[in-house]
Amino acid sequence: xxxxxxxxxxxxxxxxxxxxxxxxxxxxxxxxxxxxxxxxxxxxxxxxxxxxxxxxxxxxxxxxxxxxxxxxxxxxxxxxxxxxxxxxxxxxxxxxxxxxxxxxxxxxxxxxxx
Amino acid sequence: xxxxxxxxxxxxxxxxxxxxxxxxxxxxxxxxxxxxxxxxxxxxxxxxxxxxxxxxxxxxxxxxxxxxxxxxxxxxxxxxxxxxxxxxxxxxxxxxxxxxxxxxxxxxxxxxx
Numbered sequence: 001x002x003x004x005x006x007x008x009x010x011x012x013x014x015x016x017x018x019x020x021x022x023x024x025x026x027x028x029x030x031x032x033x034x035x036x037x038x039x040x041x042x043x044x045x046x047x048x049x050x051x052x053x054x055x056x057x058x059x060x061x062x063x064x065x066x067x068x069x070x071x072x073x074x075x076x077x078x079x080x081x082x083x084x085x086x087x088x089x090x091x092x093x094x095x096x097x098x099x100x101x102x103x104x105x106x107x108x109x110x111x112x113x114x
Numbered sequence: 115x116x117x118x119x120x121x122x123x124x125x126x127x128x129x130x131x132x133x134x135x136x137x138x139x140x141x142x143x144x145x146x147x148x149x150x151x152x153x154x155x156x157x158x159x160x161x162x163x164x165x166x167x168x169x170x171x172x173x174x175x176x177x178x179x180x181x182x183x184x185x186x187x188x189x190x191x192x193x194x195x196x197x198x199x200x201x202x203x204x205x206x207x208x209x210x211x212x213x214x215x216x217x218x219x220x221x222x223x224x225x226x227x
Contacts, residue, residue: 020161040123042204042217042219042220089159102150102160103158104151108155108157
Protein backbone atom coordinates (compact mmCIF):
# COMPACT_ATOMS: atom_id res chain seq x y z
CA UNK A 1 0.00 0.00 0.00
CA UNK A 2 1.16 3.52 -0.76
CA UNK A 3 2.25 5.55 2.20
CA UNK A 4 5.09 6.45 4.52
CA UNK A 5 7.18 3.60 5.91
CA UNK A 6 9.31 4.02 9.00
CA UNK A 7 11.84 1.56 10.33
CA UNK A 8 12.50 0.37 12.92
CA UNK A 9 9.32 0.53 14.98
CA UNK A 10 11.18 0.20 18.27
CA UNK A 11 14.78 0.84 19.25
CA UNK A 12 16.78 0.96 22.45
CA UNK A 13 20.11 2.75 22.37
CA UNK A 14 22.82 3.34 24.87
CA UNK A 15 23.95 6.89 25.53
CA UNK A 16 26.53 7.90 22.97
CA UNK A 17 25.52 5.41 20.31
CA UNK A 18 24.54 6.55 16.86
CA UNK A 19 21.77 5.30 14.65
CA UNK A 20 19.65 6.15 11.64
CA UNK A 21 15.89 6.16 11.55
CA UNK A 22 14.64 5.32 8.11
CA UNK A 23 11.73 6.94 6.30
CA UNK A 24 10.52 6.15 2.81
CA UNK A 25 7.48 7.23 0.84
CA UNK A 26 6.20 6.04 -2.50
CA UNK A 27 3.80 8.86 -3.31
CA UNK A 28 6.33 11.10 -5.06
CA UNK A 29 5.84 13.76 -2.42
CA UNK A 30 8.29 16.63 -2.57
CA UNK A 31 7.99 17.55 1.08
CA UNK A 32 9.19 15.32 3.91
CA UNK A 33 9.69 16.05 7.56
CA UNK A 34 10.61 14.55 10.90
CA UNK A 35 8.77 15.23 14.15
CA UNK A 36 9.28 14.08 17.67
CA UNK A 37 6.34 13.56 19.97
CA UNK A 38 6.71 13.98 23.70
CA UNK A 39 3.96 13.93 26.35
CA UNK A 40 2.31 17.31 26.77
CA UNK A 41 4.36 18.90 24.00
CA UNK A 42 2.59 17.77 20.88
CA UNK A 43 4.69 17.28 17.78
CA UNK A 44 7.80 19.31 17.28
CA UNK A 45 9.50 19.67 13.93
CA UNK A 46 13.10 18.46 13.80
CA UNK A 47 14.09 18.81 10.14
CA UNK A 48 12.30 19.06 6.85
CA UNK A 49 12.99 18.88 3.15
CA UNK A 50 11.20 20.39 0.17
CA UNK A 51 12.96 18.19 -2.36
CA UNK A 52 16.01 16.10 -3.09
CA UNK A 53 19.16 17.88 -2.03
CA UNK A 54 17.31 20.48 0.05
CA UNK A 55 16.94 20.28 3.81
CA UNK A 56 16.34 22.76 6.57
CA UNK A 57 16.07 22.89 10.33
CA UNK A 58 12.88 22.91 12.26
CA UNK A 59 12.17 23.80 15.85
CA UNK A 60 14.40 21.22 17.59
CA UNK A 61 17.27 20.22 15.24
CA UNK A 62 20.13 19.84 17.73
CA UNK A 63 21.56 16.35 17.89
CA UNK A 64 20.01 15.26 14.60
CA UNK A 65 21.20 15.24 11.00
CA UNK A 66 19.28 14.61 7.80
CA UNK A 67 19.97 14.28 4.11
CA UNK A 68 17.73 13.89 1.09
CA UNK A 69 19.49 12.20 -1.80
CA UNK A 70 16.28 10.90 -3.40
CA UNK A 71 12.66 11.97 -3.44
CA UNK A 72 11.63 8.76 -1.69
CA UNK A 73 13.96 8.63 1.30
CA UNK A 74 14.58 10.97 4.22
CA UNK A 75 16.69 9.33 6.95
CA UNK A 76 17.19 10.90 10.37
CA UNK A 77 20.56 10.39 12.03
CA UNK A 78 21.23 10.59 15.73
CA UNK A 79 24.93 11.31 16.02
CA UNK A 80 25.44 10.60 19.73
CA UNK A 81 22.26 9.54 21.45
CA UNK A 82 21.25 11.18 24.71
CA UNK A 83 18.46 10.28 27.15
CA UNK A 84 16.72 13.54 26.18
CA UNK A 85 16.20 12.05 22.74
CA UNK A 86 13.95 9.35 24.13
CA UNK A 87 10.76 10.00 22.20
CA UNK A 88 8.44 8.80 19.49
CA UNK A 89 9.58 9.93 16.07
CA UNK A 90 7.25 10.46 13.15
CA UNK A 91 8.07 11.00 9.53
CA UNK A 92 5.54 12.82 7.36
CA UNK A 93 5.27 13.72 3.71
CA UNK A 94 3.07 15.83 1.50
CA UNK A 95 2.96 17.36 -1.93
CA UNK A 96 4.46 20.84 -1.92
CA UNK A 97 0.94 22.19 -1.98
CA UNK A 98 0.07 20.65 1.36
CA UNK A 99 -3.43 22.04 1.35
CA UNK A 100 -4.34 19.39 -1.19
CA UNK A 101 -4.15 16.41 1.12
CA UNK A 102 -2.32 17.51 4.24
CA UNK A 103 0.44 15.36 5.62
CA UNK A 104 0.71 11.60 5.45
CA UNK A 105 2.35 10.19 8.56
CA UNK A 106 4.31 7.05 9.15
CA UNK A 107 3.44 4.80 12.07
CA UNK A 108 6.34 6.05 14.16
CA UNK A 109 9.57 4.86 15.74
CA UNK A 110 9.65 4.55 19.51
CA UNK A 111 13.19 5.28 20.66
CA UNK A 112 14.53 4.79 24.17
CA UNK A 113 18.00 6.00 25.11
CA UNK A 114 19.37 4.50 28.31
CA UNK B 115 4.97 33.93 14.66
CA UNK B 116 2.61 31.04 14.22
CA UNK B 117 1.10 29.10 17.06
CA UNK B 118 -1.69 26.70 17.81
CA UNK B 119 -3.46 26.47 21.17
CA UNK B 120 -5.64 23.56 22.12
CA UNK B 121 -7.66 24.29 25.23
CA UNK B 122 -7.90 21.30 27.49
CA UNK B 123 -5.31 18.55 27.36
CA UNK B 124 -7.92 16.04 28.51
CA UNK B 125 -11.61 15.98 27.68
CA UNK B 126 -14.10 13.40 28.92
CA UNK B 127 -17.57 12.94 27.50
CA UNK B 128 -20.27 10.36 27.94
CA UNK B 129 -21.10 8.06 25.08
CA UNK B 130 -23.73 9.78 22.95
CA UNK B 131 -22.85 13.26 24.18
CA UNK B 132 -21.53 16.15 22.13
CA UNK B 133 -17.80 16.27 21.53
CA UNK B 134 -16.19 19.72 21.41
CA UNK B 135 -12.43 20.08 21.11
CA UNK B 136 -11.13 23.61 20.95
CA UNK B 137 -8.38 24.99 18.75
CA UNK B 138 -7.22 28.58 18.35
CA UNK B 139 -4.43 29.70 16.10
CA UNK B 140 -2.36 32.72 15.34
CA UNK B 141 -1.19 33.37 11.84
CA UNK B 142 -0.12 36.41 9.93
CA UNK B 143 -1.78 35.16 6.75
CA UNK B 144 -4.91 33.10 6.10
CA UNK B 145 -3.79 29.62 7.08
CA UNK B 146 -4.71 26.12 6.15
CA UNK B 147 -6.12 24.28 9.15
CA UNK B 148 -6.19 20.60 9.95
CA UNK B 149 -7.36 18.18 12.58
CA UNK B 150 -5.55 14.88 13.03
CA UNK B 151 -6.45 11.90 15.20
CA UNK B 152 -3.98 9.51 16.77
CA UNK B 153 -5.10 6.17 18.12
CA UNK B 154 -2.85 4.42 20.65
CA UNK B 155 0.49 3.32 19.23
CA UNK B 156 -0.37 4.58 15.76
CA UNK B 157 0.58 7.47 13.54
CA UNK B 158 -1.55 10.52 12.90
CA UNK B 159 -4.51 10.28 10.56
CA UNK B 160 -6.12 13.24 8.85
CA UNK B 161 -9.66 13.90 10.12
CA UNK B 162 -10.47 17.00 8.13
CA UNK B 163 -9.00 20.14 6.68
CA UNK B 164 -9.90 23.68 5.80
CA UNK B 165 -8.15 25.37 2.91
CA UNK B 166 -10.55 27.72 1.17
CA UNK B 167 -14.26 27.97 0.53
CA UNK B 168 -16.93 26.75 2.93
CA UNK B 169 -15.99 27.44 6.50
CA UNK B 170 -17.81 24.39 7.87
CA UNK B 171 -15.90 21.31 6.86
CA UNK B 172 -16.89 17.72 7.36
CA UNK B 173 -14.44 14.94 7.96
CA UNK B 174 -14.35 11.26 8.60
CA UNK B 175 -16.18 9.43 11.39
CA UNK B 176 -18.85 12.13 11.72
CA UNK B 177 -16.53 14.92 12.81
CA UNK B 178 -16.76 18.46 11.56
CA UNK B 179 -15.07 21.77 12.25
CA UNK B 180 -15.85 25.38 11.57
CA UNK B 181 -13.30 27.98 10.61
CA UNK B 182 -14.08 31.29 12.29
CA UNK B 183 -11.67 33.93 11.11
CA UNK B 184 -12.93 36.59 13.51
CA UNK B 185 -12.28 34.30 16.45
CA UNK B 186 -9.15 32.66 14.95
CA UNK B 187 -10.68 29.34 15.88
CA UNK B 188 -11.15 25.94 14.31
CA UNK B 189 -13.04 23.89 16.88
CA UNK B 190 -13.76 20.22 16.25
CA UNK B 191 -17.20 18.81 17.01
CA UNK B 192 -19.15 15.60 16.78
CA UNK B 193 -22.83 15.43 17.75
CA UNK B 194 -22.71 12.04 19.43
CA UNK B 195 -19.58 10.47 20.88
CA UNK B 196 -18.80 6.83 20.30
CA UNK B 197 -16.46 4.65 22.29
CA UNK B 198 -14.25 4.33 19.24
CA UNK B 199 -13.63 8.09 19.28
CA UNK B 200 -11.33 7.76 22.27
CA UNK B 201 -7.97 9.00 20.98
CA UNK B 202 -5.59 11.92 20.92
CA UNK B 203 -6.60 14.82 18.68
CA UNK B 204 -4.22 17.37 17.24
CA UNK B 205 -5.01 20.66 15.60
CA UNK B 206 -2.45 21.86 13.05
CA UNK B 207 -1.86 25.02 11.10
CA UNK B 208 -0.07 25.45 7.83
CA UNK B 209 0.51 29.19 7.60
CA UNK B 210 1.01 28.89 3.85
CA UNK B 211 4.53 30.23 4.07
CA UNK B 212 6.61 27.21 3.27
CA UNK B 213 5.24 23.85 4.22
CA UNK B 214 5.81 24.02 7.93
CA UNK B 215 3.01 22.63 10.00
CA UNK B 216 2.54 23.84 13.54
CA UNK B 217 0.82 21.41 15.86
CA UNK B 218 -1.06 22.00 19.03
CA UNK B 219 -0.13 20.02 22.11
CA UNK B 220 -3.05 17.67 21.64
CA UNK B 221 -6.27 16.82 23.44
CA UNK B 222 -6.87 13.36 24.79
CA UNK B 223 -10.52 12.40 24.45
CA UNK B 224 -12.01 9.84 26.82
CA UNK B 225 -15.48 8.46 26.15
CA UNK B 226 -17.30 7.18 29.21
CA UNK B 227 -19.78 4.34 28.72
